């Protein structure tokens with residue numbers, strides 16, 4: 247049979263190994279893993295530190311012995327693959343415990359080496375209270391430190407997924423937590439106004455959130471963090487979570503082609519520039535499914551799907567990997583933030599013309615207890631209705647809406663099709679018009695030319711230029727907070743008060759979430775006014791204002 251060597255024994259590696267065995271009983275499979283553990287649940291690590299997951303053993307999805315037995319394969323943990331001789335098809339391996347080195351031939355080589363936390367060259371990051379989180383030993387170190395040293399203050403550097411999860415778990419463990427983020431927002435894959443909801447929630451939950459402020463250096467054996475602004479933060483514990491970089495040393499030394507950001511380049515069957523060597527997971531460059539440009543997407547779903555494809559390809563069945571959409575989700579205390587496809591920042595960077603709508607529907611029927619608003623942003627092509635991406639933030643139901651839209655994108659559905667999705671409804675779960683349907687209706691109105699919209703971040707400019715802003719909420723709502731300079735006419739009085747509205751200007755309408763603004767727009771349009779409705783209403787506008 248074939249002799250297959252796998253480098254990396256976690257998400258991508260172990261999944262490929264298992265699939266290879268299911269496809270071929272006769273293959274010789276050797277899986278190398280530098281660390282002690284294989285097939286562990288990286289994604290669960292923060293929750294063990296926060297004691298949401300109580301048993302460490304639950305994170306060890308498969309043990310070396312268990313997997314050897316079940317899949318009849320050779321698993322060599324504590325063994326690093328140190329070089330590849332592509333001519334001879336030989337790898338060199340080194341047992342990291344004994345130092346013993348040896349070589350092994352292969353017919354096929356699979357690289358699932360993952361990505362490592364980025365550690366910038368900043369003074370003081372070598373202090374003993376600074377941690378990164380990638381694997382079980384990292385997790386044990388952090389948990390041990392929390393238990394032994396009882397730190398009171400923690401600084402989490404970086405407001406991405408792992409940083410947010412760590413901040414929450416440390417807060418729940420009783421520490422006073424600061425998140426220091428260099429960019430103007432947390433969670434880069436969200437657009438700023440959507441991230442704003444997450445930021446407000448972090449603050450409500452008692453996190454000290456510092457944005458637009460990277461770290462300058464770490465002082466006093468790690469006890470003090472100095473930010474770029476000069477601000478100082480006490481730090482009994484520091485978590486460094488500013489992102490990951492592909493582990494590409496082996497590939498680089500072997501002369502495999504790499505992308506601009508260091509990910510291994512692969513074809514649609516996940517072969518590297520050497521057809522006998524496949525690569526997958528966090529270490530490869532993928533194609534962005536929506537826009538086709540190169541991307542790095544370090545997530546577990548792609549690694550699992552790619553494992554399936556690699557195993558099949560080696561066994562003579564070619565399945566194409568069409569790219570990664572980046573569908574992802576994170577819990578932030580009581581909130582869920584989820585997204586799929588391209589965000590506005592990406593579309594702007596690529597100069598793709600797009601429209602965006604914001605809606606704030608309830609997670610389920612308002613008359614059934616426990617409903618809460620979900621902020622949903624949908625990005626699409628105004629001409630064709632093609633869906634580019636979506637983001638959802640809310641306490642309940644954001645996950646399934648994003649999963650439905652992710653499915654729609656995969657299926658090539660348009661915003662018109664979203665109206666037609668027949669989704670499960672009873673009052674505890676949704677409304678007869680599900681939030682996804684609603685997003686479809688609102689977006690379709692734009693594609694169909696029924697309404698023009700204005701975005702939350704265009705309002706200040708409109709104000710400056712003396713534009714006309716009309717708030718159609720009730721007097722009471724208006725008094726509770728409104729866009730400065732807006733004129734208030736309650737929607738229910740609009741028909742009688744048309745004379746108060748100028749005919750020669752564009753009327754920028756807002757209500758609370760966009761719906762009454764749409765109704766007002768239809769009334770005004772049919773009376774000869776030129777109107778634009780603020781998508782997402784005052785609610786979206788006020789997130790960052």
Ligand code: FAD
Pocket residue numbers: 253254255256257258259278279280281288289290291292325326327328358359360361379380381408493496526527528529544545546547549
């Ligand atoms: P990894 O799982 O990192 O495995 C690579 C392995 O290769 C490592 O164990 C490494 O030791 C080994 N290795 C590298 N080089 C060598 C070598 N030369 N020789 C031998 N072994 C080698 N994704 C989600 O989708 N959702 C989540 O909620 C989520 N949460 C996460 C939380 C944390 C804390 C972390 C760290 C990651 C999380 N991820 C999440 C990301 C997800 O875990 C990764 O995308 C996935 O594990 C990638 O799989 P991989 O096989 O490419 O790499």
